[in-house]
Amino acid sequence: MNHSIVTDDEVREFFLNCSSETVIESIADLHESLRLYSENHGILPNRIFKTLGENDEDSKISHIFMPVVSRDFSGIKILISNNNKNFQGVINLLEPETGKLNGCFEAKQITAIRTALVSCIGLYKQLSDPHHGWFKFEDGICQLTCFGTGLQAFWHIYVCIKILMSEAFKRSLNAIKVNILYHKNKMDLACLKSLSKSFGNELNIDFNQYQLGTGEDHKSPKANDAVSSSDIIFGCLPTSTPNLFLNQLTNSKNSNEPKHTYISLIGSYKPIMHECDKDLVDVFKSSDENVRILVDSREHTLLESGELIDSEINPDNVIEIGELDSIKDIVLDLHGKSSKRSITLCKIVGLAVMDVAFAKKFLNLKAKDEACEE
Numbered sequence: 001m002n003h004s005i006v007t008d009d010e011v012r013e014f015f016l017n018c019s020s021e022t023v024i025e026s027i028a029d030l031h032e033s034l035r036l037y038s039e040n041h042g043i044l045p046n047r048i049f050k051t052l053g054e055n056d057e058d059s060k061i062s063h064i065f066m067p068v069v070s071r072d073f074s075g076i077k078i079l080i081s082n083n084n085k086n087f088q089g090v091i092n093l094l095e096p097e098t099g100k101l102n103g104c105f106e107a108k109q110i111t112a113i114r115t116a117l118v119s120c121i122g123l124y125k126q127l128s129d130p131h132h133g134w135f136k137f138e139d140g141i142c143q144l145t146c147f148g149t150g151l152q153a154f155w156h157i158y159v160c161i162k163i164l165m166s167e168a169f170k171r172s173l174n175a176i177k178v179n180i181l182y183h184k185n186k187m188d189l190a191c192l193k194s195l196s197k198s199f200g201n202e203l204n205i206d207f208n209q210y211q212l213g214t215g216e217d218h219k220s221p222k223a224n225d226a227v228s229s230s231d232i233i234f235g236c237l238p239t240s241t242p243n244l245f246l247n248q249l250t251n252s253k254n255s256n257e258p259k260h261t262y263i264s265l266i267g268s269y270k271p272i273m274h275e276c277d278k279d280l281v282d283v284f285k286s287s288d289e290n291v292r293i294l295v296d297s298r299e300h301t302l303l304e305s306g307e308l309i310d311s312e313i314n315p316d317n318v319i320e321i322g323e324l325d326s327i328k329d330i331v332l333d334l335h336g337k338s339s340k341r342s343i344t345l346c347k348i349v350g351l352a353v354m355d356v357a358f359a360k361k362f363l364n365l366k367a368k369d370e371a372c373e374e
């Protein structure tokens with residue numbers, strides 16, 4: 001048997017059974033890899049795109065090669081997509097000085113889990129900031145809203161619950177209310193419900209699913225209320241028209257108390273795609289205090305994210321996760337907009353450095369786990 005090949009099932013199984021501490025350790029590790037990237041963008045050489053051929057069918061099939069070269073980790077992610085759907089591929093992790101293969105990973109689960117972890121770097125920093133209680137959980141209830149029901153949505157909800165249930169935070173909460181906003185199909189909640197059962201009576205985790213509106217403004221009353229009352233919002237939809245609107249956050253109907261909302265959008269990845277409206281991005285651009293949008297890569301988000309492109313966001317309006325130092329740089333006060341809310345907006349388009357670094361981390365965690373079992 002070849003132990004260098006790591007399947008999606010192995011990765012999924014490991015993270016479904018890991019502790020909150022492992023999740024937090026992985027978040028710290030990914031933050032470190034993004035610091036290395038921000039210090040030296042050169043560790044990500046240019047990607048190569050090539051279609052399978054010239055004829056109609058083959059021209060829809062793209063091969064994408066994404067290399068990473070650094071002293072800390074080297075490798076390549078290779079994805080093949082058909083008509084921009086069904087992205088599938090592998091991540092090869094190599095010893096940087098010798099080229100020895102450390103591991104060859106199926107890419108689907110690694111990609112989904114690393115995105116959820118990176119999405120939560122800013123969130124974790126805000127939750128654990130000792131000087132400012134950024135979040136004001138009304139009645140001890142954390143309202144978490146996720147747009148989407150796919151693999152990304154699942155791991156975002158899972159990782160966030162794991163963070164909130166860690167020793168550091170669970171005492172400040174009475175309950176977590178998870179609102180899942182679905183397009184056509186509801187999420188299968190079996191796995192998330194069994195996770196919540198594993199916490200016993202420690203904390204009540206309540207799941208609700210509301211369908212997204214289909215009208216012109218994409219709002220349904222229940223989905224709208226869920227968004228307005230959210231402390232944390234994840235966007236995991238591949239949509240061209242937005243589903244999240246600034247006025248859902250400035251309207252004070254659902255929140256009489258001051259509130260902070262952390263938003264991370266990861267679903268859209270092309271200039272024509274949008275998860276939030278232009279107003280939500282524009283408030284950052286017009287901020288007097290130079291509050292910035294948190295991104296994984298300045299270069300890539302400004303080329304790929306429809307929301308940032310439409311608002312003509314410039315490099316000074318964003319800060320890379322790898323550059324993040326003071327939380328204040330990413331907290332925008334909406335008080336002037338007849339609202340008692342502050343918001344943080346994070347936009348992630350995904351970088352191969354996350355995949356390769358996380359693949360390396362997975363092998364370390366797995367080896368530690370196996371050593372403990374012996």
Ligand SMILES: NC(=O)C1=CN([C@@H]2O[C@H](COP(=O)(O)OP(=O)(O)OC[C@H]3O[C@@H](n4cnc5c(N)ncnc54)[C@H](OP(=O)(O)O)[C@@H]3O)[C@@H](O)[C@H]2O)C=CC1
Nearest residue numbers: 115148149150151152183184185236238266267348349350
């Ligand atoms: N930023 C990053 O690093 C990464 C981003 N992604 C992106 O995240 C997004 C979600 O990925 P993943 O969860 O794996 O995908 P899935 O295919 O598993 O899920 C897609 C989700 O989007 C919904 N959806 C699809 N089309 C529409 C539409 N037109 N309007 C509203 N909702 C829609 C689906 O709902 P339904 O089934 O009801 O139609 C489903 O909930 C994708 O865009 C993907 O490219 C993925 C990996 C990394």
